[in-house]
Amino acid sequence: MHKRSELLTFDGVSKIYRKSGEPVVALDSFSLSISTGEIVGLLGPNGSGKTTCVKLATGLVSADEGIVSWRGDPLPKQSPFKHLREMGVLLEGRGAAYDRLSILENSRYFCKLRESKFDASYFSELVDALEIEDVNTPIRQLSTGNKLRAGLLGSLIHKPTLLLLDEPTLGMDIFGVECLERILQSGVSKGVAFVLSSHDLDFVERLSSRIVCISGGRKVFDGDRSHFMGLSSRYLLSLDIAETNLEAAREALSSSTGRVWRFVSASQIELHIDDYQQVCKILIDLLPVLSTFRGMELRSVSLADRYKALIEFQREGEGPMA
Template sequence: MLKVTSVSRDFADHRVLDEVSFDVHSGRMTGFLGANGSGKTTTMRIILGVLAPHGGTVTWQGTPVTQPVRQRFGYMPEERGLYPKMKVAEQISWLGRLHGLDDRTAQDNTRQLLDQLDLAGRAGDKLEELSLGNQQRAQIAAALVHDPELLILDEPFSGLDPIAVDIVLRVLRDRAARGVSVLFSSHQLALVERLCDDVVIISGGRITASGGRQELRNRYGTARFELVVDSDAGWLRDHPEVSVVDMDGPRAVFEVHNGHSDQQILHAALRRGEVRSFTPVVPTLEEIFKEAV
């Protein structure tokens, strides 16, 4: 487990990170969310040792994160960092050797990753000859080639079309299933919602929310339900126990006031006729994010 504890960082007189604490568990995907300038990239750079914290600690499996420990991490920065005139497979294999792999293992891992990421046909091309989306996939391969125990990805889905997104999602889920800890940032909240097990939200250099997806839904969600009936649902507007959020003929979304039961509303609907569906409305990650920041 990666543990970030009370990490702070200043730039001149500006505090960029203020007592930042969160965990990234083994075998789980953790989405790291925040607006531009919120402190996500600074936090990632501190974890990787690119920047030093001005307070707090970062540990991996209970041990302080030193350079030998970081050799077991994989990192994909938001800015593309590969050599544009170097061939794709040659470059990824070379990076694997830099992380301590022997030549045979580095080449085998490279071939496997390029195949998984649907880049096998471009293995001999220079990076600059690839589309931006394929360059992004090559960067993901570079972060994975040495079989890291912790994977840190800064905006990994940027520039990917829907097919490429699905390919990358499959690869990342496979790594998590093998026990790899994955921390990734993204502005694409719908993708984060599909992929992550846990969520950490940072705003103004402070952690404003963290936990499992369902835990955050329970914490930030309201008692909101969707009712679909045979006839018009307009009677709900006059019901003293609810507040209507959205209504369209026979369909209504409403919140139940504190102290009242959703079952009371269901029984009231049944007394008026057929009920086609009655379901709780789960808050989206976007709604949670807006409330948390």
């Protein structure tokens, strides 16, 4: 196993934009540290500050307060782009590729820009890994998913140590997503770090070892994925009920199981359950009335469920959970 070293750090960073003369706090006293060999899922609702993080890390915007550092050195105000030789970026599902150039021409150009030697065999390796069929067509003539593959190749070609991938699966088909997963898994085994800023929560759940959650520009969770997944119950039982008096049905269910069920839609009611033993007990209690429901689903709670609960908790005015 490689020895971890710190790559990117945000220390008490705040970023305030101006919209029609009014201040917009995009990030508020935000601290984060990314080390080699980890895949970090950066989650947050629309407008919570994720893209701003990526822009600050790449020197596209500068912090109003706090310090952004690369390998322990604050990004210099005059030339904040030097570290990009070691960083690959995909911003808002797009690479920085030039539309009129082909994938091959873009790759050569980006290597030159980052003062890195173009490695033809590594280029072929990436073309195969991303299942790219044509490297000579101008980017503008490619389909959306293939443009994204081109952007990913462009962000990888100079062999970066950290990749910031903002919406890396946007418009990508399932085969492309699988290619990307293999690339991430192979990269992380060699010590490369990845930050996945994405609304594709299944993708984040499958790959991330750590979850960072932002809400309203503030960090509300930072920890192992297993910790994040363990924040609340493990199972979700939902029933499709055909009752005309739904509230009465809910009360009957609550009294027969001793639990508080909640409505998720006009005819669906659900219950969070902590562990498998409790699931068994509740199902036994429900057995006599089970056939009166229109349907039943029992599933494990997903990262999307946890994330939704955390953000709702924040919106109700609570503080950070971890």
